[in-house]
Amino acid sequence: MSALARTRFARAAWVIAWRQLHRMVIKPTTFLLPSVLMPIFFFVAFAGGLSAVGDAPNFDYPNYTTFQYVFVLMQSAVFGGVFAGFSVAADFESGFVRRMMVATQTRSAMIAGYAIAALGRAILVWVVVTVVALISGAEVSGGAGDLLSIAIIAVFLNIAALLFACGIAMRLRSLQAAPLIQLPAFLLIMTAPVYVPRDLIEGWVHTVSDVNPMTAMLEAGRELIIGDPARTLAAIAIAAGLIAVTVVWARTGLRRAEAAG
Amino acid sequence: MSGGNAGEANERNGGNAGEGSGGYGGNGIEVEGLVREFKKGPRAVDGIDLRVKPGEIYGFLGPNGAGKSTTVHMLTTLLPPTAGTARVAGHDIIKEGPAVRDAIGVALQEAALDPFLTAHEHMRLQAGMHGIPKAEARRRGERLIERVGLSEAADRKVGGYSGGMKRRLDLALALVHEPRILFLDEPTTGLDVQSRTALWDEVGRLASSHGVTVFLTTQYLEEADALADRVGIIDDGRIVAEGTPDVLKAEIGRPTVEAAPAEADALERMGAVLERFGQRSPAPQGSAAVRLDAGTGELAEVVRALDAAKIRVANLEIHAPTLDDVFLAKTGKHLEGSADSAAPPTGELEALPA
Amino acid sequence: MSQIGYLAQRSLTRTLRQPAVVVSSMIFPLFLLAVNASGLSAATDLPDFPTDSYLTFALGLTFMQGALFATMGAGQAIAQDIQGGFFNRLQLTPLRGPALIVGQLSGVALQGAFQAVTYLLVGIAFGADLEAGIAGALLLLALAMLVAVAFGSLGLALGLRTGNGEAVQGAFPLLFVLLFLSSGALPRDLIANDWFQAITTVNPVSYIIEAFRSLLISGWDGEALALGFGCALAVLAAGTFAATAALRTRMART
Numbered sequence: 024m025s026a027l028a029r030t031r032f033a034r035a036a037w038v039i040a041w042r043q044l045h046r047m048v049i050k051p052t053t054f055l056l057p058s059v060l061m062p063i064f065f066f067v068a069f070a071g072g073l074s075a076v077g078d079a080p081n082f083d084y085p086n087y088t089t090f091q092y093v094f095v096l097m098q099s100a101v102f103g104g105v106f107a108g109f110s111v112a113a114d115f116e117s118g119f120v121r122r123m124m125v126a127t128q129t130r131s132a133m134i135a136g137y138a139i140a141a142l143g144r145a146i147l148v149w150v151v152v153t154v155v156a157l158i159s160g161a162e163v164s165g166g167a168g169d170l171l172s173i174a175i176i177a178v179f180l181n182i183a184a185l186l187f188a189c190g191i192a193m194r195l196r197s198l199q200a201a202p203l204i205q206l207p208a209f210l211l212i213m214t215a216p217v218y219v220p221r222d223l224i225e226g227w228v229h230t231v232s233d234v235n236p237m238t239a240m241l242e243a244g245r246e247l248i249i250g251d252p253a254r255t256l257a258a259i260a261i262a263a264g265l266i267a268v269t270v271v272w273a274r275t276g277l278r279r280a281e282a283a284g
Numbered sequence: 285m286s287g288g289n290a291g292e293a294n295e296r297n298g299g300n301a302g303e304g305s306g307g308y309g310g311n312g313i314e315v316e317g318l319v320r321e322f323k324k325g326p327r328a329v330d331g332i333d334l335r336v337k338p339g340e341i342y343g344f345l346g347p348n349g350a351g352k353s354t355t356v357h358m359l360t361t362l363l364p365p366t367a368g369t370a371r372v373a374g375h376d377i378i379k380e381g382p383a384v385r386d387a388i389g390v391a392l393q394e395a396a397l398d399p400f401l402t403a404h405e406h407m408r409l410q411a412g413m414h415g416i417p418k419a420e421a422r423r424r425g426e427r428l429i430e431r432v433g434l435s436e437a438a439d440r441k442v443g444g445y446s447g448g449m450k451r452r453l454d455l456a457l458a459l460v461h462e463p464r465i466l467f468l469d470e471p472t473t474g475l476d477v478q479s480r481t482a483l484w485d486e487v488g489r490l491a492s493s494h495g496v497t498v499f500l501t502t503q504y505l506e507e508a509d510a511l512a513d514r515v516g517i518i519d520d521g522r523i524v525a526e527g528t529p530d531v532l533k534a535e536i537g538r539p540t541v542e543a544a545p546a547e548a549d550a551l552e553r554m555g556a557v558l559e560r561f562g563q564r565s566p567a568p569q570g571s572a573a574v575r576l577d578a579g580t581g582e583l584a585e586v587v588r589a590l591d592a593a594k595i596r597v598a599n600l601e602i603h604a605p606t607l608d609d610v611f612l613a614k615t616g617k618h619l620e621g622s623a624d625s626a627a628p629p630t631g632e633l634e635a636l637p638a
Numbered sequence: 639m640s641q642i643g644y645l646a647q648r649s650l651t652r653t654l655r656q657p658a659v660v661v662s663s664m665i666f667p668l669f670l671l672a673v674n675a676s677g678l679s680a681a682t683d684l685p686d687f688p689t690d691s692y693l694t695f696a697l698g699l700t701f702m703q704g705a706l707f708a709t710m711g712a713g714q715a716i717a718q719d720i721q722g723g724f725f726n727r728l729q730l731t732p733l734r735g736p737a738l739i740v741g742q743l744s745g746v747a748l749q750g751a752f753q754a755v756t757y758l759l760v761g762i763a764f765g766a767d768l769e770a771g772i773a774g775a776l777l778l779l780a781l782a783m784l785v786a787v788a789f790g791s792l793g794l795a796l797g798l799r800t801g802n803g804e805a806v807q808g809a810f811p812l813l814f815v816l817l818f819l820s821s822g823a824l825p826r827d828l829i830a831n832d833w834f835q836a837i838t839t840v841n842p843v844s845y846i847i848e849a850f851r852s853l854l855i856s857g858w859d860g861e862a863l864a865l866g867f868g869c870a871l872a873v874l875a876a877g878t879f880a881a882t883a884a885l886r887t888r889m890a891r892t
Contacts, residue, residue: 030415031414031415032415034412034413034415034416034417035412035413035414035415037412038408038409038411038412038413039409039412039413041408041409041412042398042401042405042409045400045401045405046400049400050400057811060811064811064814064815064818067819067834068818068819068823071831071833071834072818072819072823072824072829072831072834072838073678073681073823073824074829074830074831074834075681075684075824075828075829075830076678076680076681076684076824077830078684078830079680079681079683079684080683081680081683082680117394117396118392118394118396119396119397119398121362121392121394121396122392122396122410122457123413124361124362125360125361125362125385125388125390125392126385126410126413126414126461127385127413127414128382128385128386128414128415129382132413213669213670213673213677214673216677217673217677218674218677218678218680218681219677219678219680223679223680224676224677224679224680225676225679225680226675226676226679227672227676228673228676228677229676281362281364282364283363284354284357284362284363
């Protein structure tokens with residue numbers, strides 16, 4: 024790509040992202056509130072309602088609120104991507120994607136634009152969740168490097184989720200894509216160690232969580248936030264691996280959409 | 285920053301190789317054997333050849349489902365063809381998609397706009413997608429919005445726009461990167477007469493004063509007649525006739541007389557009388573029609589003959605040849621919607637006393 | 639009476655003709671049951687936890703969840719009727735308001751019963767307890783139907799008032815909040831947060847879940863059952879009142 028082509032790509036990606044972010048400002052009840060309220064709600068229900076679980080024998084993580092705070096961070100990273108996927112599907116349904124496809128020189132600028140917007144929204148959600156978590160007693164004792172690592176994992180996870188959702192939306196090109204985007208994301212989240220550390224889970228969820236990539240990210244995040252990092256690089260590598268796979272998934276989805284008109 | 289902008293503008297213009305050199309490469313369209321098949325369906329486009337000269341307005345006329353939109357989607361790089369080739373502005377639509385997209389402006393049938401954005405915001409978005417710097421985008425946007433008469437509404441959300449306003453905005457958006465070729469897919473479908481005429485004026489002006497080539501699809505004969513320098517008639521994915529509106533009409537040549545008797549049982553006798561003046565042609569229920577053998581001068585004789593046969597006439601019309609006649613002659617079918625959009629009859633006599 | 643019969647039949651066939659809707663509204667609670675039974679099993683190690691099977695404990699929430707889905711079903715159905723014009727045709731008949739409400743809710747009751755039987759069978763198959771025995775199972779079924787109808791009447795009121803399927807759908811998160819801010823995941827006296835405990839204490843859904851749970855875990859607990867049935871009846875009364883009022887407004891309006 025020439026320097027000019029890169030500049031044009033960046034401009035196109037930015038205005039497409041701007042459109043999504045702009046909607047959140049002018050119609051926050053539709054385009055922003057659900058993605059903020061959902062993680063807050065889960066945080067309240069889990070950190071508030073289940074805090075006694077932190078007192079269970081062998082539960083050796085120091086603070087249940089912190090434990091759930093990290094879960095909600097990662098969950099909102101995934102769901103930020105999922106919600107953005109709904110926008111892509113809706114844009115196919117309205118024909119807006121055609122406008123973008125015929126105007127952008129390099130069409131992957133569309134995906135980049137949606138990704139920037141998804142990340143922007145996720146950052147806002149993370150700020151709100153963090154404020155709520157700190158007020159309700161989450162403890163952050165990790166250093167700057169630890170927190171930066173958490174941020175990297177969350178950002179990677181958000182991008183991977185968005186790319187996955189884009190891939191589905193571009194293959195189905197209608198709002199019927201919504202449940203197919205949501206369900207795998209939901210399965211991924213719920214079969215990770217959500218309520219208790221992995222070694223306290225009995226039964227099938229334990230088996231599934233051993234192979235669930237979310238597990239590594241949740242566990243690394245929970246270790247990092249209390250300043251006791253152990254498997255950070257592995258988690259970052261897994262998150263980057265997810266991006267590598269989903270980027271192919273999204274690009275082939277874009278090719279499919281191009282071939283179908 | 286401004287220096288960089290100028291450089292970009294130059295590079296963009298530099299891409300217009302061959303413009304003004306008279307060849308079809310500059311801003312013409314060349315299509316050869318274009319085919320598109322969809323899974324589980326007939327060929328939507330079944331081998332189309334056409335050439336559009338630079339600066340020409342080409343009208344692509346056909347009924348719903350004839351393959352007009354599919355052709356536009358292929359020529360605008362939205363849909364890869366199953367077979368055949370096309371060059372738009374000198375660039376291959378399959379191999380040089382980005383270069384084609386740079387040279388063309390497109391207003392699609394659905395005119396998909398974002399209801400939550402204003403006209404100005406749409407301009408910003410559209411210009412940005414084309415890679416136009418912000419300051420330049422604002423300048424062009426203002427001018428275009430004014431040109432299509434939306435200045436007053438420019439800061440209102442598009443969700444509240446009328447159909448005509450949306451189409452006008454869509455046209456303005458298609459022009460933001462100063463394209464050399466404009467594709468308009470059924471630009472006036474669903475518009476009232478006033479909005480339609482306004483849009484025609486604008487398209488005509490673009491072609492004449494800016495030298496923009498226009499490829500326009502329509503199912504309105506009137507539209508093709510009023511706007512197009514040349515018309516291609518498409519039916520079932522094939523071009524069945526092509527030429528200037530005048531040449532096409534001259535091929536068919538002769539006016540049609542259509543009459544309805546006051547008593548339904550006189551229809552057959554009326555048909556027999558009319559047949560003395562020319563060849564039968566299709567007519568609406570309860571009427572008979574013939575294409576006159578000679579000129580319109582015979583209308584008086586037709587009236588006298590009907591009178592002599594003691595047939596009371598409820599309605600008698602003479603139609604100048606229209607593109608619908610061309611369409612009918614070539615395909616054996618009327619165009620959809622031609623009844624309300626065809627040119628008004630040149631002469632009309634109602635409820636002649638017997 | 640025949641009016642009720644006709645509407646009930648229509649409501650039932652509509653439910654049965656949408657197996658995808660019925661099944662998906664059953665799969666989700668079962669999935670959550672499976673996840674929680676495994677994922678939260680450590681909670682049974684807490685001192686004073688009433689059972690050592692978290693599956694048995696979580697089953698109470700599952701019954702409640704199924705009933706909440708019925709709410710959406712009832713609201714969506716009437717909203718579709720209003721949007722599709724069927725409601726206008728009904729108005730031209732000498733139909734009486736109560737007949738409409740009773741008829742619409744009978745489909746909901748059937749769906750509620752069907753779901754409850756499924757949940758119970760699945761639960762028992764995976765080793766859940768049923769202390770109250772066969773008679774308890776019947777009572778549990780009755781409670782499930784009552785709860786479905788009670789929340790169904792709320793959905794009906796919402797559908798009648800808004801006449802819009804999307805608006806009904808929009809209320810779904812609200813039901814989720816009721817469900818999660820209840821004693822569904824932990825016994826109320828084990829909830830460590832005072833404010834959370836306070837919320838669950840005023841949430842009627844807690845008492846309904848506890849009634850279900852009492853039949854599974856402790857057998858016949860008169861107080862829990864009385865509270866559960868009482869809350870369900872109160873919801874039913876409120877829902878029916880709201881639905882009747884909404885119906886009257888709509889009849890007058892159109």
